Amino acid sequence: MKDDTVSMPRRASRVDSLVFACPHCGVQARHNRSDLMRVPKMGGMVPVESTLRSPFGGEAWFATACPSCMGQSVWRGSHMVYPHGQVVPPPHPTMPDEVKELYREAAAVAPASRRAAAALARAAVEKLIRIIDPDAPARANLASRITRIRPQVTEPVGQMLDVVRHIGNKTLHGTEGPDDLVVLVLDDIEGPAVLEQLLSMANDLVDQLIVKPATAAGLWKKLPEGVKPRPH
Numbered sequence: 406m407k408d409d410t411v412s413m414p415r416r417a418s419r420v421d422s423l424v425f426a427c428p429h430c431g432v433q434a435r436h437n438r439s440d441l442m443r444v445p446k447m448g449g450m451v452p453v454e455s456t457l458r459s460p461f462g463g464e465a466w467f468a469t470a471c472p473s474c475m476g477q478s479v480w481r482g483s484h485m486v487y488p489h490g491q492v493v494p495p496p497h498p499t500m501p502d503e504v505k506e507l508y509r510e511a512a513a514v515a516p517a518s519r520r521a522a523a524a525l526a527r528a529a530v531e532k533l534i535r536i537i538d539p540d541a542p543a544r545a546n547l548a549s550r551i552t553r554i555r556p557q558v559t560e561p562v563g564q565m566l567d568v569v570r571h572i573g574n575k576t577l578h579g580t581e582g583p584d585d586l587v588v589l590v591l592d593d594i595e596g597p598a599v600l601e602q603l604l605s606m607a608n609d610l611v612d613q614l615i616v617k618p619a620t621a622a623g624l625w626k627k628l629p630e631g632v633k634p635r636p637h
């Protein structure tokens with residue numbers, strides 16, 4: 406994460422453009438939309454959806470172009486049809502394999518169910534924290550496990566840990582009505598980018614709690630003995 410703010414897409418204020426993170430280059434930008442048209446044999450142009458049978462007819466089909474990389478995305482109504490599932494960054498190479506498995510599963514189901522993806526993202530983060538902090542009491546719940554590791558991570562990652570714990574829980578078990586965060590992750594326009602933030606936080610966690618400490622320890626070992634502070 407580059408700075409202390411978590412960027413969220415804003416709901417498009419105009420129907421002819423959409424603000425979202427480009428699935429090709431990741432840049433958050435306003436994408437202009439063009440309706441997808443079909444040219445029938447008799448000439449002229451008709452909207453693609455008018456020639457499709459249900460369930461694909463009805464909702465408008467359109468393409469958006471990224472002003473940053475020129476990459477195209479294809480939409481049906483509020484669903485991105487192409488490119489599927491590329492919004493989510495790949496798992497950190499140093500992520501433990503059993504966590505990677507949950508991470509990839511979350512990314513794979515995201516286009517079909519963000520509810521399932523959010524629950525899997527939470528499961529991935531919980532597994533990761535269990536591996537990182539093996540000394541936590543065996544029966545500790547995720548909230549208290551997060552409290553234990555929070556001093557070791559940056560504030561934005563700490564905040565996202567609470568967010569992923571809450572969303573993963575509520576999207577599945579929210580009986581008393583969804584709150585603002587849950588509504589956001591289930592929103593067709595804004596949800597994919599929120600889910601991306603949840604998963605990329607798992608990568609940040611690997612970086613901050615596995616990679617950086619190992620690198621620092623390795624370099625510290627090479628410090629000349631005379632330079633290291635003496636143990637008291």
Ligand SMILES: [Zn+2]
Nearest residue numbers: 427430471474
């Ligand atoms: Zn782009």
